[in-house]
Amino acid sequence: MRMRLFAAVLPPPRAAEELAEVLGGLRDLPGATGLRWTGRAGWHFTLAFMGEVDDGLLPELRERLGRAAHRTPAFPLRLRGGGHFGRRALWVGADGEAATMRLLAERSLAAARRTGITVDAHRPYTPHLTVARAREDTDLRPYAEALRSFESLSWQVDRLCLVRSNLPVRGVRGEQPRYETVESWPLPDPG
Template sequence: MRVFAAIRPSPQALEHLDSALEEVRGSAGLSLRWGDPEQWHLTLAFHPDLPEGAIPETFENLAHAAAHHAPMTLQLSGAGMFGARTLWIGVGGDTPQLTALMGEELLGGEDRERRRAHLTVARVSARAPRAPRRRRGERRPPDPSQLLLSSAVHALSVYRGPSWSAEELELLSSHLGQGRSGGPRHEVLGTVPLGGS
């Protein structure tokens, strides 16, 4: 089972981001597949293959870690990309506290390569243009997907959303291909309070 530990931004923060993405969506056309704002979350840790039987213990571990970290004030801020496939929005605010929380073993065996708090907003779609074939002796042509994502990251680099108080963590499972436009559908398995209150 694909499992995430996440913080859900406030409805106002998500609405603000959704509005801020309008121009980038228009520029990208069908080359990017946009996530469903109702499914957006700030990913803290990801476990790509957690056995279903391990969910109760994982939930207990997440609750234990959350109890030792106070609520924090966060804001969606800036942007980046993973490879030439995924566009994400970063986070600002109480980042030292967030970094300390992410230093915990939140899920056990999670993918630590992408240990950066992020909110995935889009992925390169199957309709995106492909790089033309390189002819012998020629330089590799630019990858249109890389250029598209670089342009989106540049446009969103100055983005700063409204602050909100993060007071709980969510444990979510991800079901690929079951969401809007063939994207993932996220199911909340449970929530735990920060600070143990």
């Protein structure tokens, strides 16, 4: 059996509430009804996307991700600003100890590779949380501009999560991916 997996950092409920409030205002902008807005349950910072992973690899993957978490100190983070990838994806960025988040992403990728999982070619890690997708080419600049001044309260990232992604059922209008945390590991206190 196979599962679609990724390593991630999840925002806490308080930061998600702040983001939901800001996005509520964006949904009133012209053209917003043409976007597919992601829900709170889908908000995450992907560190390493692994794709379809065979169940037999899970024990070793869990062990390696646990070691990656154990070697990475907890760090402060906040949701901040926004941007877009082309004309199809709108995102909110992160502010805080970006270097530590990049390190956790690199260690998560290395854990997957050493387990034997083929991961995408390495490119510079850009922490982002996708908040909307466009079905067709859309000018997302007004939305990114509206997010520019957004800044949530800071929190301490203290867990690395392994998340399973269940893709939406094809042909079911409004269906969104469903995510479940398979396991999580604490990051040590930096003090």
